Amino acid sequence: MKDKTALVVQSIYKSFYDPVKIDVLKDISFSINRGEFVSITGKSGCGKSTLLYILSTMDTDYKGELFIDEESMANKTEKELAFVRNEKIGFVFQFHYLLNEFSVLKNVMVPGFKSSKITEEELEHKAYELLKKLGIEKLASKMANQVSGGEKQRIAIARSMINDPIMLMCDEPTGNLDSKNSDIVFEIFNELVDTFQKTILVVTHDENFANNTHRIITMQDGKIV
Template sequence: MSEIILEARHINKYFHDPVTIKVLSDITFSINKGEFVSVTGKSGCGKSTLLYILSTMDTDYEGELLIDNEIMTNKKEAQLARIRNEKIGFVFQFHYLLKEFTVLKNVMLPALNLNRFSEQQVEEKAMQHLKILGIEHLALKHANKLSGGEKQRVAIARALINDPLIIMGDEPTGNLDKKNGEIVFNIFKQLAEEFNQTLFIVTHDQDFAAHTHRIIEMEDGKIISK
């Protein structure tokens, strides 16, 4: 039986500014371990709003969210922050690397914050991830000296450092040229197929989405195919 990593049950979301508008309507689906899922739809259809709810960063919604079979509703912010750090890896369109730190230090930071392993263990683990992504030679370079494609690979290594149950991406190839976009896609594919990593990626790139295991298509705040 497949192991469900994330489940949304009848999620509704409203914005109240100044009038009330329903922006997500009856969102229900689940994601199994090792699935590489993309979410597509036109701008304004609710993709990013949904991602913020699923990543526990937005708690103002109706319905239920379960991560690792644990219900997220009504948890305190400190609990949600720990769940995010332990169970979710993030890759955004902009890499958000700290330019004053080396690549290695940037990758280590989420694990140092989690404080589950010694600094030496975290450093060894970070180097392993850099090797998997083919960028171990950049370990001691400062983040501001990297190309866009290199920065995004460092961001993926950072997302992996705490062995998350799921990696969530918001347009992770949106800022890259075609070649670097393909490199990032192939890394995600390898993570899913060789390492059984679960991925949930919001993207405008139809070619990217077409090659994932499954597409969730959204329109006007609803899922129209999954």
């Protein structure tokens, strides 16, 4: 399983025209195997977030090749890409984007409604089990605006796992957290890799966090250094 690739990036170039051409990403190539925990670091403006946007299939305006779960993302329709995002990738952002009008449990269930592979009852059970794994099942019936920042990020991680993706893509997941909660998030990610063989890619400014991942990809001026 580990030798299968989760993500392969081949010679990706990205430019903006504003009004002159600015090369944001230049010849980016790397691969990530299943079960790897990888961080992308670099100064602000080096192209990390632009790259993550492409890797997550949200941005299709680039040159180069992208493979997710050994399948090319080229020439896919928006509907097909949306399917890949929902089934293969879990997202964790700096801001948790929880829906305040829903309970914690319902928030975790949300991406599963799109998938509609299982009944709502099964989905609810699965969501509760994920909260349990992350040690926050007691929050299940609380409204999303009644929990702390650190708890919100753990809820967001549970939500990212609901469709059992092969890979989590995370953008500054500890950016708004104190060091104690950052450590908790790191430990959760570590366990997802070790116990559930998830693949995790994190864009981060947090050096401590990055140094503890399996591998660091450092970017500078749109290139990997």
